[in-house]
Amino acid sequence: MKTDPAFSVSPAHPTGRIAPAVRHGVYWITFCGVLGAGCSEDSPWVETRHARIQGEHGVCAGLETYVDERIEVTADWFELEPGPKIDIYLGQSYVDEQQENYDYPIGGIASRRNGDVTVYARGYNLGHELVHAVRFSNGLVLPSLIDEGVAKLYDGGEFNGNGGGISYRIPEGATLPDDPHTATVGVAATFTGWLHETLPHEDFLRLVNDPDLNREYGAASNWERIEGATGMGKEVLEERWASEAQHYYSEVPRCRPERTHQLEVGEPLQIEDTVSCTDSPTTFGPYALLDDVVTTEQRLHCFPFDVPTSVRITASGPPGSELVFYRADSSCLTSTPRTEETDVKRIELGTTAEFVFGDCTWVGRVRSEPDTVGEVSITMVAIE
Numbered sequence: 001m002k003t004d005p006a007f008s009v010s011p012a013h014p015t016g017r018i019a020p021a022v023r024h025g026v027y028w029i030t031f032c033g034v035l036g037a038g039c040s041e042d043s044p045w046v047e048t049r050h051a052r053i054q055g056e057h058g059v060c061a062g063l064e065t066y067v068d069e070r071i072e073v074t075a076d077w078f079e080l081e082p083g084p085k086i087d088i089y090l091g092q093s094y095v096d097e098q099q100e101n102y103d104y105p106i107g108g109i110a111s112r113r114n115g116d117v118t119v120y121a122r123g124y125n126l127g128h129e130l131v132h133a134v135r136f137s138n139g140l141v142l143p144s145l146i147d148e149g150v151a152k153l154y155d156g157g158e159f160n161g162n163g164g165g166i167s168y169r170i171p172e173g174a175t176l177p178d179d180p181h182t183a184t185v186g187v188a189a190t191f192t193g194w195l196h197e198t199l200p201h202e203d204f205l206r207l208v209n210d211p212d213l214n215r216e217y218g219a220a221s222n223w224e225r226i227e228g229a230t231g232m233g234k235e236v237l238e239e240r241w242a243s244e245a246q247h248y249y250s251e252v253p254r255c256r257p258e259r260t261h262q263l264e265v266g267e268p269l270q271i272e273d274t275v276s277c278t279d280s281p282t283t284f285g286p287y288a289l290l291d292d293v294v295t296t297e298q299r300l301h302c303f304p305f306d307v308p309t310s311v312r313i314t315a316s317g318p319p320g321s322e323l324v325f326y327r328a329d330s331s332c333l334t335s336t337p338r339t340e341e342t343d344v345k346r347i348e349l350g351t352t353a354e355f356v357f358g359d360c361t362w363v364g365r366v367r368s369e370p371d372t373v374g375e376v377s378i379t380m381v382a383i384e
């Protein structure tokens with residue numbers, strides 16, 4: 001099936017902006033010439049170990065690092081190898097250009113044509129599209145029930161808007177689709193998440209890495225392969241999925257282990273980082289937030305807390321940068337209502353502040369304007 005086009009489309013994201021319908025030729029560059037801003041014929045490709053990147057607002061050194069890292073950890077998780085270089089267009093205008101090919105709102109796309117894999121994404125869904133891309137570049141073009149499922153299961157990564165995974169409540173009487181390639185994202189994510197939890201790992205990998213489970217082969221063939229790999233008929237799969245599946249699955253921690261810190265009472269933790277789009281391997285971006293503000297972001301640090309903990313934080317860094325702590329989605333041990341403990345925490349650089357962190361995993365972000373250069377220093381100490 002190497003010559004057949006294969007597309008994967010991310011779920012819509014409420015950006016509130018849809019591109020004007022601009023006709024374009026074979027080359028995206030035509031479109032960019034029309035659109036102008038932020039995306040010009042002068043934009044150079046930035047080449048990394050596993051990708052070539054065009055960034056609507058440029059390509060920071062940390063974006064290159066992040067892309068290679070995501071491709072490698074994703075390939076590793078599926079026990080695949082990174083394939084040929086993936087072309088990545090990062091920015092809303094690139095996604096908008098693709099929109100005209102779809103009659104429903106898209107958030108990002110990974111596509112495969114003649115073996116070449118291309119990703120169009122924004123910062124928040126780059127990790128998700130890269131999961132599709134790594135699989136496409138290995139010739140794995142599975143029906144959405146599995147392909148969208150594994151992308152959701154493994155689409156974490158620091159800069160994903162939802163922190164990875166998906167929350168989906170399985171409605172009463174929910175059914176699996178007749179054609180596995182017509183599965184909605186919620187069904188795909190919970191079905192694949194449930195399979196991942198239920199099947200022995202090697203069986204799960206055999207299923208998701210089966211090149212004969214292909215969206216071009218049709219519903220009957222694909223159900224047959226799913227039934228064969230799981231040892232369960234469709235009716236059993238449907239009944240067990242509907243009754244046993246969780247609402248939320250994610251296999252990717254928000255942070256890499258090397259940036260996850262367990263704070264001990266009385267033992268100060270110091271984090272030093274360099275902000276520089278051109279030079280720092282930890283500066284990701286630039287990318288536009290949902291309000292269109294263009295920013296860079298330092299690689300995130302994570303802080304899991306088992307019990308509510310008071311923490312004193314001293315932070316310094318370049319003017320205009322911002323340090324914010326958010327709860328990672330679905331990470332709280334007790335579901336507290338919104339209180340001081342679970343609120344977002346912002347600290348002005350150059351000051352000291354004290355906060356109570358609820359029993360959740362917290363994510364620390366430093367955001368800066370794209371041309372910011374400087375050192376960030378953060379000291380945190382748990383005080384009770």
Ligand SMILES: [Zn+2]
Pocket residue numbers: 008009010011128132148151
């Ligand atoms: Zn997807």
